[in-house]
Amino acid sequence: MTERLSQLSRSVADRVVFITGAASGMGRAEARLFADEGAKVAVTDLGAARVAAVVDEIHAAGGTAHGWVLDVTDNDRIQTVLDEVRVELGPVDIIVNNAGASFGASLDSPDFDDVWHAAFDVLLTPHQRIVRACLDDLRSSDCARVINIASTEGITAQRGVTPYTAAKHGVVGLTRSLAVMLGVDGITVNAICPGPIHTGITEQIPDDMKDTYARRRTALRRYGDPEEVAHIVLSLALPAASYITGAIIPVDGGLTCKND
Numbered sequence: 001m002t003e004r005l006s007q008l009s010r011s012v013a014d015r016v017v018f019i020t021g022a023a024s025g026m027g028r029a030e031a032r033l034f035a036d037e038g039a040k041v042a043v044t045d046l047g048a049a050r051v052a053a054v055v056d057e058i059h060a061a062g063g064t065a066h067g068w069v070l071d072v073t074d075n076d077r078i079q080t081v082l083d084e085v086r087v088e089l090g091p092v093d094i095i096v097n098n099a100g101a102s103f104g105a106s107l108d109s110p111d112f113d114d115v116w117h118a119a120f121d122v123l124l125t126p127h128q129r130i131v132r133a134c135l136d137d138l139r140s141s142d143c144a145r146v147i148n149i150a151s152t153e154g155i156t157a158q159r160g161v162t163p164y165t166a167a168k169h170g171v172v173g174l175t176r177s178l179a180v181m182l183g184v185d186g187i188t189v190n191a192i193c194p195g196p197i198h199t200g201i202t203e204q205i206p207d208d209m210k211d212t213y214a215r216r217r218t219a220l221r222r223y224g225d226p227e228e229v230a231h232i233v234l235s236l237a238l239p240a241a242s243y244i245t246g247a248i249i250p251v252d253g254g255l256t257c258k259n260d
């Protein structure tokens with residue numbers, strides 16, 4: 001076998017990764033990819049059958065995973081699930097805060113306040129709760145990683161989705177703050193900002209509308225696939241990704257750089 005000339009590991013084998021919203025879209029792609037790479041995956045999401053389906057897929061492919069039903073707005077349940085994850089898989093090394101849904105409301109809608117609070121309850125508050133609940137685990141890991149899935153809406157703004165945009169900007173701020181707070185413990189905290197991706201959230205949009213939007217707005221002139229995001233999440237989780245923290249990384253086909 002040829003000797004490697006570099007020092008840092010590109011393996012997540014046997015690391016425990018905790019993923020929210022892992023039954024669909026990008027979360028599912030992340031769960032599958034981490035399992036392919038030998039990690040022990042805690043698959044969490046709404047709906048027992050949806051969670052079991054992803055766990056079964058991973059087992060069928062020879063990977064290690066265990067599933068939990070978890071609504072990320074339920075803080076007691078977060079604590080219970082994390083306790084069970086530690087028993088089943090071990091202490092958590094890597095957190096992927098991925099769960100989400102769209103939250104749009106016009107400014108003069110009577111529902112605006114309700115949608116606003118729901119957006120923050122799902123898209124932002126659980127991220128800090130999960131990280132805080134895992135601090136002991138992360139501090140004792142030699143490869144502690146937090147990866148938050150924000151959005152290009154965390155950097156820019158489209159019309160009609162103010163609660164979503166504000167919450168995703170909050171994810172960016174939380175990421176930077178946690179990176180600063182936890183750097184002393186060697187814990188890295190980064191955010192990914194996906195652009196338009198083919199997932200559950202976007203499946204209601206007709207294909208021709210997707211195509212028109214992507215051609216107009218992205219440099220690559222197409223929607224992305226969940227696996228294209230999952231690989232960047234995995235990259236941030238590698239032991240070798242040890243000197244990147246507080247970074248806000250668009251994975252958006254060039255949407256945020258395009259201005260023509």
Ligand code: NAI
Pocket residue numbers: 020021022023024025026027044045046070071072073098099100101122149150151152193194195196197198199200201202
């Ligand atoms: P998806 O709908 O395929 O997956 C989202 C998952 O989150 C679902 O399985 C859903 O059950 C789960 N979820 C929703 N509310 C939850 C709750 N209260 N507790 C636990 N799980 C919950 O959508 P996608 O796109 O894979 O979403 C993943 C993340 O990516 C979200 O944070 C979303 O905001 C973000 N995102 C998506 C983009 C896209 O174009 N699809 C673009 C930018 C960001």
